[in-house]
Amino acid sequence: MIIADRKPFEEIKELTSKAKNILIAGCDSCVAVCLASGEKEVAVLASELRMQRKMDGLEGEIEEIVNVRQCENEYVDAMRDKVEKADLILSMACGVGVQTLAERFPDKLAYPALNTKFMGRPVEPGVWKENCEGCGHCILHLTGGICPVARCSKSMLNGPCGGSQGGKCEVDPEIDCGWQLIYDRLSRLGQLDALVEIMLSKDWSTSWSGGPRRVIKESAGV
Amino acid sequence: MKSGSNLEKVLSSGHFAVTAELGPPKSCDPEVVEKKAEILKGFADAVNITDNQTAIVRTSSIATGVIVARKGLEPVVQMTCRDRNRIAIQSDLLGAAALGIKNLLCLTGDHQSCGNHPQARGVFDLDAIQLIDMVRRMRDEKKFQCGEEMSVEPRFFIGAAANPFADPFEFQVIRLAKKVTAGAEFIQTQLIYNVEKFARWMKMVREMGLHEKTYILAGVGPIKSAGAARYMKNKVAGMDVPGEIVERLQAASDPKAEGIKLCLDIIEQVRAIEGVAGIHIMAIEWESAVPEIAERAGLLPRPQID
Amino acid sequence: MNQITEDFEPQIVAFCCRYCAYAAADLAGSSRIQYPPNVKIVLLPCSGKVDELYLLKAFEAEADGVYVAGCLEGTCHFLTGNLRAKKRVQYVKSLLDEVGIGGERLEMYNLSSAEGQRFAEIAREMTERIRALGPSPLNQRKSKEGAIK
Numbered sequence: 001m002i003i004a005d006r007k008p009f010e011e012i013k014e015l016t017s018k019a020k021n022i023l024i025a026g027c028d029s030c031v032a033v034c035l036a037s038g039e040k041e042v043a044v045l046a047s048e049l050r051m052q053r054k055m056d057g058l059e060g061e062i063e064e065i066v067n068v069r070q071c072e073n074e075y076v077d078a079m080r081d082k083v084e085k086a087d088l089i090l091s092m093a094c095g096v097g098v099q100t101l102a103e104r105f106p107d108k109l110a111y112p113a114l115n116t117k118f119m120g121r122p123v124e125p126g127v128w129k130e131n132c133e134g135c136g137h138c139i140l141h142l143t144g145g146i147c148p149v150a151r152c153s154k155s156m157l158n159g160p161c162g163g164s165q166g167g168k169c170e171v172d173p174e175i176d177c178g179w180q181l182i183y184d185r186l187s188r189l190g191q192l193d194a195l196v197e198i199m200l201s202k203d204w205s206t207s208w209s210g211g212p213r214r215v216i217k218e219s220a221g222v
Numbered sequence: 223m224k225s226g227s228n229l230e231k232v233l234s235s236g237h238f239a240v241t242a243e244l245g246p247p248k249s250c251d252p253e254v255v256e257k258k259a260e261i262l263k264g265f266a267d268a269v270n271i272t273d274n275q276t277a278i279v280r281t282s283s284i285a286t287g288v289i290v291a292r293k294g295l296e297p298v299v300q301m302t303c304r305d306r307n308r309i310a311i312q313s314d315l316l317g318a319a320a321l322g323i324k325n326l327l328c329l330t331g332d333h334q335s336c337g338n339h340p341q342a343r344g345v346f347d348l349d350a351i352q353l354i355d356m357v358r359r360m361r362d363e364k365k366f367q368c369g370e371e372m373s374v375e376p377r378f379f380i381g382a383a384a385n386p387f388a389d390p391f392e393f394q395v396i397r398l399a400k401k402v403t404a405g406a407e408f409i410q411t412q413l414i415y416n417v418e419k420f421a422r423w424m425k426m427v428r429e430m431g432l433h434e435k436t437y438i439l440a441g442v443g444p445i446k447s448a449g450a451a452r453y454m455k456n457k458v459a460g461m462d463v464p465g466e467i468v469e470r471l472q473a474a475s476d477p478k479a480e481g482i483k484l485c486l487d488i489i490e491q492v493r494a495i496e497g498v499a500g501i502h503i504m505a506i507e508w509e510s511a512v513p514e515i516a517e518r519a520g521l522l523p524r525p526q527i528d
Numbered sequence: 529m530n531q532i533t534e535d536f537e538p539q540i541v542a543f544c545c546r547y548c549a550y551a552a553a554d555l556a557g558s559s560r561i562q563y564p565p566n567v568k569i570v571l572l573p574c575s576g577k578v579d580e581l582y583l584l585k586a587f588e589a590e591a592d593g594v595y596v597a598g599c600l601e602g603t604c605h606f607l608t609g610n611l612r613a614k615k616r617v618q619y620v621k622s623l624l625d626e627v628g629i630g631g632e633r634l635e636m637y638n639l640s641s642a643e644g645q646r647f648a649e650i651a652r653e654m655t656e657r658i659r660a661l662g663p664s665p666l667n668q669r670k671s672k673e674g675a676i677k
Contacts, residue, residue: 009626047584052627204343
């Protein structure tokens with residue numbers, strides 16, 4: 001799922017300082033699971049903002065709304081009544097949600113309250129890690145189900161580099177060396193031969209390097 | 223004087239500047255470069271050395287620039303953000319300055335999907351404006367992008383590109399202003415075939431006073447045939463080739479001669495526009511056209527300034 | 529401003545677990561132990577029931593100070609409720625700091641149902657702390673306006 005994290009309050013305070021009526025729009029999908037959005041988080045931010053704005057002598061109302069997914073027109077369009085009354089929609093969705101709001105409500109400001117981080121999953125309570133970079137051409141079958149693109153700091157396809165020590169990455173001892181993980185897993189599976197082959201340079205045109213991407217599914221309309 | 227380059231001297235002394243373009247070869251043959259330099263020498267104040275233009279691998283712009291300089295022709299080294307991050311760019315710029323390069327044109331660069339290695343991962347750590355800002359700070363503040371100080375700074379005359387035919391039309395001038403604010407001291411424009419639109423763009427440039435803060439060199443170039451014109455019109459992004467240009471070349475008995483005549487006409491028209499400080503002649507793989515164009519446009523001899 | 533401080537009677541909300549602090553308050557009452565009337569008690573089935581929003585809403589409702597009182601660590605009726613409460617209090621302290629109200633206006637206490645004296649002590653301690661800090665920044669604005677009138 002998409003992992004996000006709330007912006008520091010100072011920054012949110014700054015970007016809402018000129019608005020009068022603010023609608024805080026949460027999303028109950030990915031970012032709710034990583035505790036960045038959802039009803040509780042929306043209510044907490046609303047409460048913080050109400051108090052800060054009262055102290056700063058700012059007028060206006062803070063409204064709250066949470067819908068199932070902020071990345072789908074149908075859900076977003078249903079917000080229209082509340083949006084009408086706001087000068088600013090402060091989105092607590094991922095970047096996709098913010099852009100959906102901007103597109104559906106062209107006359108309203110839609111600002112992000114979160115920093116969208118990556119595609120990943122929870123590894124222990126309160127900790128999420130990146131797993132997928134969406135490179136557009138999956139090679140997990142070659143690397144023991146551990147992605148070198150997302151989990152090696154250099155996205156090396158023929159790793160690990162000389163900076164791998166004790167299973168950790170040279171970038172940060174908190175980061176596991178992705179290639180150590182791949183090696184361990186393939187070794188366990190008895191498939192180390194797979195690592196002997198040179199993996200040729202990757203076609204990055206399917207990734208971010210090819211510009212904004214899209215997926216078309218012919219069968220979708222069937 | 224920021225760099226003391228010939229181009230900077232010509233422009234700052236109020237002469238109408240002429241720059242040309244020299245594309246490095248798709249090989250490591252220095253003779254190709256030397257031959258092109260021989261052709262252009264004496265007909266331009268400086269020549270741009272392209273940096274893997276259209277994302278096609280060629281000899282490096284810095285190495286080619288050094289070969290050109292040895293031949294007595296001043297290079298304008300082009301630097302793009304596509305293939306290098308800020309570390310590599312700064313390192314290469316220090317190297318270029320150490321080898322005597324004085325003019326630098328800062329570009330974002332064509333996307334790798336345009337070239338012969340569409341599988342390549344694009345870098346784009348910086349964009350052109352960030353690059354200009356970084357180079358200016360290196361020169362004027364003696365600082366690396368991270369803020370660390372350096373003992374000897376690279377003294378470049380900093381240039382940038384502008385496309386009067388890109389969209390949104392009004393915003394392109396604002397973007398130009400950003401480049402000027404970042405530190406661009408000269409601007410070379412995209413090839414101009416739609417003079418009327420260029421004139422409108424220049425009007426906006428003057429309204430913002432940008433022509434007084436930077437030297438604007440109008441991009442011009444001869445077209446060899448109606449087919450080439452049609453290709454540029456339909457296939458090349460960011461180009462504006464009006465239909466009558468294609469027709470004019472189509473109707474000509476000698477299209478090459480007509481192409482040069484057309485280029486001369488455009489030079490005459492853009493020279494008359496207030497705020498145009500020079501021309502940038504792009505005749506890639508037709509370098510031999512440059513002396514004729516410079517001659518017939520009455521731009522010779524080139525000024526010698528000490 | 530001095531005058532406001534002198535006249536200032538803090539409004540304090542205490543979220544109390546029924547198995548310890550609430551029972552201790554009862555004991556304090558029946559033992560006729562005095563504690564400041566500034567403290568308004570909210571009964572919780574366990575301190576672990578306390579939610580970040582309860583705490584924030586109390587401040588929004590113009591409390592000058594808030595505290596949560598749960599069982600001694602290791603003796604929670606629901607095993608870990610008081611430990612959860614402790615984490616939430618820590619978290620809300622950070623929110624109050626970033627908003628500008630100040631985390632020191634919120635506290636977590638632990639006591640047993642046998643400690644009527646301790647309950648009164650905590651009430652006094654918190655009242656004095658908040659009295660020294662002055663009105664919540666949320667209320668200061670109003671106090672100032674009130675003073676002008």
